Amino acid sequence: MTQRSDHARLSAAALVISGIFFVIYPALRPFSDEVTLAGAAAFGADAWLVAHMLAMVAFTLLPVGLFGLYRLLEDSPARHTSFWALVIGQVGVGFTLPFYGGEAYGLHAIGQEALARQDASLLSIAAAVRAGPGLLLFLSGLLLLAVSAILAAIAIWRSGRHPRWSGVPLALGLALYIPQFFGSQPLRVAHGLLIAVGCLWVALDLWRGSATTYTRQMAVRGS
Numbered sequence: 001m002t003q004r005s006d007h008a009r010l011s012a013a014a015l016v017i018s019g020i021f022f023v024i025y026p027a028l029r030p031f032s033d034e035v036t037l038a039g040a041a042a043f044g045a046d047a048w049l050v051a052h053m054l055a056m057v058a059f060t061l062l063p064v065g066l067f068g069l070y071r072l073l074e075d076s077p078a079r080h081t082s083f084w085a086l087v088i089g090q091v092g093v094g095f096t097l098p099f100y101g102g103e104a105y106g107l108h109a110i111g112q113e114a115l116a117r118q119d120a121s122l123l124s125i126a127a128a129v130r131a132g133p134g135l136l137l138f139l140s141g142l143l144l145l146a147v148s149a150i151l152a153a154i155a156i157w158r159s160g161r162h163p164r165w166s167g168v169p170l171a172l173g174l175a176l177y178i179p180q181f182f183g184s185q186p187l188r189v190a191h192g193l194l195i196a197v198g199c200l201w202v203a204l205d206l207w208r209g210s211a212t213t214y215t216r217q218m219a220v221r222g223s
Contacts, residue, residue: 004071008210011068012203014061019199021058022173025051026188037120043111052104056097062145063090065202066152072209078155085155089148095141102129142177149174152202162205170198 029051030042042048066089070082106129114122153167173195180191 005210007071008068008206011065011071012206012210014068015065015199015203015206018058018061018065019196019203021054021061022195022199023189023192025055025058026185026192028054029185031185034126035120035123037115037118039123040111040114040120043107043123043126044115045111048111049104049108052100056100056104059093059096059100059145062148063093065199065206066090066148068206068210069152069155069202072206073155073159073161076159076161078157078159081151081158082155085148085151088144088151092141092144092148095137095144097141099130099134099138099141102134139178142174146171146175146177149198156202156205161209166201166205167198169194170202173198 028047030045030047032039032042034042063086066082066086070079070086073079073082107126110122110125110129114120149167149171153171156162156167157164173191176191176194180188183191
């Protein structure tokens, strides 16, 4: 296999894992009123910690997928668009992850302490964890990820090498990431499924593209 096709297959695998984790995260995450001891139990549950860790892995793997897309399209008219999708996506993930760390570990510790003391008033600290500069950085990161996914969809559309619509579900899913926070758990799981479909479709493009690239380069070497 050539280096480019190897990169594409690695990126395809990363997107498959990312898509699966984007579904598991809202399905596994405990939902509660977040103001009573039931909320403390949700924060303090192992499922809370695991779900948010899976979300962090899912976000981390997105730029790995975008790297493979860039490698496949770097000799196409969509090279610059795919490059900026990769760069903006990396920055977006960097902005997003600190907030998820606070959600995962900070709120988990608060929930466990509230349960130990049987004091639901401690949950008010969660608002401080979720507010301020961290929240602004988080929202900026999600907006950058939406821009990145839209650029990736445009690159796929312009490349002429993949089905034009194959990048649209992922772009739509990431563009809706902020609004979905206001939905119920079933809606958020459905949103996770949308992102998973988007990841899997782009992964399929990468896998097929890696085979096409390998065949084309072997033909050039043999001529």
